[in-house]
Structure formats: C-alpha cells, structure tokens
Amino acid sequence: MHLSPFAPIDRWLAPAPQAGRIDWLRGVSFAHRGLWGEGAPENSLSAFAEAAARGLGIECDVQLTADGEAVVFHDFDLARLTGADGAVIERTAAQLSEIPFTGRNETIPSLRAMLDTIQGRVPLLIELKSRAAWPIDRLCAAVQRDLAGYRGAHAVMSFDPRAPAWFAQAAPATARGLIVSEENGRGARHAVQRHLALWRARPDFLAYDVRDLPSRFAAMQRQRGLAVATWTVRSPELLARAHAHADAQIAEGEGVPEVVTGP
Secondary structure, three states: OOOOOOOOHHHHHHOOOOOOOHHHHHHOEEEOOOOOOOOOOOOOHHHHHHHHHHOOEEEEEEOOOOOOOOOEEEOOEEEOOOOOOOEEOOHHHHHHOOOOOOOOEEEEEEEEHHHHHHOOOOEEEEEEEEOOOOOOOHHHHHHHEEEEOOOOEEEEEEOOOOOHHHHHHHOOOEEEEEEEEOOOOOOOHHHHHHHHHHHHHHOEEEEEEEHHOOOOOHHHHHHHHOOOEEEOOOOHHHHHHHHOOOOOEEEEEHOOOOOOOOO
C-alpha cells in the first residue's frame, strides 16, 4: 500500500490500541439495533434478547434525556417509532419509559435496563447520538455511569469525534470507536477531514459504512492495528464485502448470518 503523508501523524495523534485490547470485537456479527422485525421493535429489550439468544453481538443507539439519563432510541424525534411527538431530549427518562412502541406493549428502555437484560452474554457496541451544536459531556457521563461495573465486552462509538475523545480522556478503560461514512465526501478536503476527526477521536476502532468498502482510509487504519467494523450489512453480497475488508459486521435483515449457539 502506498504510504500516506498522514501516516506519521496518524501514529502520533491517534495511536493504535494496545495488543489484545479489542480482540473481542474481531469476528463478531452485531445485530443492528438488536434482532428486530415483526416480533420486536428496533432498539427494544425484546430485540436485544432475541439477538443474544442467537449468539449475536448487539449494536444499539443511546441518547440523552432531559434529566441527564441515557435511553436507547435511534431517532431524535419520537414520531416514527411511537405514537408520541417531540424530541427525545425534551422528555425525562421516567416519561420516556412510559411511551410504548407503536402497536406494542414494550416501552423505550434505558441503557441501564438494556445492560441488565444482556448481562455480558454477548458483546455490545453502543452508539452515542448527538448533534454538533449540543454539548457532549452530559451524554458521555450518563453512559459511563451506566457502564460502571459492567463486566461484558463492550465499546462506545459515535459519528461525533468529541464522544470517543471524551472517553479517551475521562474513561480510557472503555473501548471507543469513530463511525465513518465517505458518502458525498470523497475529495481531498474530505480526506483531510477524516484524518482530523481521527486525530481528535483517538479511537481503538472504526465503524465504517459498508458502501464505502474497500476504502483506502479504512485499510490504512486497519493495517496499523485499528479494528474495522462495518455497517449496515443488509444482504449476502454486503456480508461478503464485510468479510473481505473488515473485522466485524453490523447487520440486519438478510445480512445477518446464521449463528449457532452452544448445545
């Protein structure tokens, strides 16, 4: 591979993790927002329980509530997945725990409830959802409070490099990842922006858009020791691409491999 002029700076500002730190991530298939479908809503406790029963790792999304807690929900607005309107961040954790998913008896879970459901049975990838204009510290602190004492393999990750940077500084024992997509950003300026985000985030791994693989940037980081997970794998063809160019896949639908658990 042609040596990038960024390579020495990458090694200096975003060093690869120590050997063995993220070995648990390699080779894992993560269920995107749990194993959801007709039987369970996305990011619900039933979807997480089903994924764990199948031996799949779990990817989930967390957001901050009005009272500073972490809840598991993807959209910033409640409308698509519930009968309620408004922003997640405008409700307290207690209020959100009473909002059911559309057509279901299940309600929006807290991160703590999700961790209590899984209890370390399978690896977890926890995506922190935020906006550039929002402070990141309260969400990171809420997530770290819930993770304190959790024994299972887990990592946090975000598109926002401030989140892994926070964990690098305040909770370095927690594995951290930077989520990357090259969609509409393949020129030289965008390449520089990816390196800037990498240097700020100081991640242990990348979570890369499968549509961008193979990627020179992802391959460079993987070669020097960062693991690469890839999302969202939705077909056997994309699963083959993930196996060829990444260490783990975050999958849903037809992209979820058949997993055989113990006897």
